[in-house]
Amino acid sequence: MARKFFVGGNWKCNGTTEEVKKIVTTLNEAEVPSEDVVEVVVSPPFVFLNFVKSLLRSDFHVAAQNCWVRKGGAFTGEISAEMLVNLSIPWVIIGHSERRALLKESNEFVGDKVAYALSQGLKVIACIGETLEERESGSTMAVVAAQTKAIADKVTNWDNVVLAYEPVWAIGTGKVATPAQAQDVHRELRKWLSENVSGAIAESTRIIYGGSVNGANCKELAAQPDVDGFLVGGASLKPEFVDIIKSAT
Numbered sequence: 436m437a438r439k440f441f442v443g444g445n446w447k448c449n450g451t452t453e454e455v456k457k458i459v460t461t462l463n464e465a466e467v468p469s470e471d472v473v474e475v476v477v478s479p480p481f482v483f484l485n486f487v488k489s490l491l492r493s494d495f496h497v498a499a500q501n502c503w504v505r506k507g508g509a510f511t512g513e514i515s516a517e518m519l520v521n522l523s524i525p526w527v528i529i530g531h532s533e534r535r536a537l538l539k540e541s542n543e544f545v546g547d548k549v550a551y552a553l554s555q556g557l558k559v560i561a562c563i564g565e566t567l568e569e570r571e572s573g574s575t576m577a578v579v580a581a582q583t584k585a586i587a588d589k590v591t592n593w594d595n596v597v598l599a600y601e602p603v604w605a606i607g608t609g610k611v612a613t614p615a616q617a618q619d620v621h622r623e624l625r626k627w628l629s630e631n632v633s634g635a636i637a638e639s640t641r642i643i644y645g646g647s648v649n650g651a652n653c654k655e656l657a658a659q660p661d662v663d664g665f666l667v668g669g670a671s672l673k674p675e676f677v678d679i680i681k682s683a684t
């Protein structure tokens with residue numbers, strides 16, 4: 436079965452009201468393939484989430500950047516899955532390497548967040564990826580397999596999960612993975628899903644790439660058989676994000 440191409444835009448901790456309006460205007464005016472061909476999900480910072488959702492074209496969708504792992508309450512600073520549901524925010528990014536590094540989010544904690552988000556009916560972009568040190572030591576697959584296992588063990592509905600392979604050494608560095616590097620890991624991840632979950636899930640689950648994707652390198656990456664789309668950081672704040680959406684195959 437064909438997997439629908441997925442292009443996520445992770446705006447991270449960026450934006451002012453004026454900048455957000457400009458980005459949304461560019462997106463709303465973009466001529467891109469229909470949503471039967473490509474699924475587009477942008478993820479503004481929480482403070483702009485509802486604002487963007489109110490302005491964004493109806494064939495594009497929004498995601499929150501992370502959410503709390505259990506019911507809301509006395510968790511100062513956190514955003515609960517229930518709040519996202521209440522605001523009809525359909526997607527959430529979980530397990531981003533910046534959260535794993537800065538806030539020491541463990542594989543287990545990421546798995547718990549995925550489980551809770553799915554239990555509340557949210558769709559999850561679940562992030563994994565190795566550091567440069569881990570790659571150079573030859574432990575890439577061991578690391579991403581452990582990260583994937585911690586997520587897979589808690590997934591109750593694979594239809595609502597997109598797996599984002601984002602090598603930490605490529606995030607924000609301009610050092611994009613080569614198409615071969617990306618395809619190698621994506622193929623191994625799909626094999627892992629087939630051996631540890633099921634052949635059908637392996638076949639249907641979208642595995643997207645993130646890490647210095649831009650308008651110039653997206654086409655070659657998109658042409659790889661196991662690259663089902665992108666999770667774009669810096670370039671999602673620029674007009675070239677439209678070119679990346681157009682790279683949908």
Ligand SMILES: O=C(COP(=O)(O)O)NO
Nearest residue numbers: 445606607646647668669
């Ligand atoms: O973190 C990323 C990728 O960021 P860049 O595209 O800026 O490398 N996506 O979630």
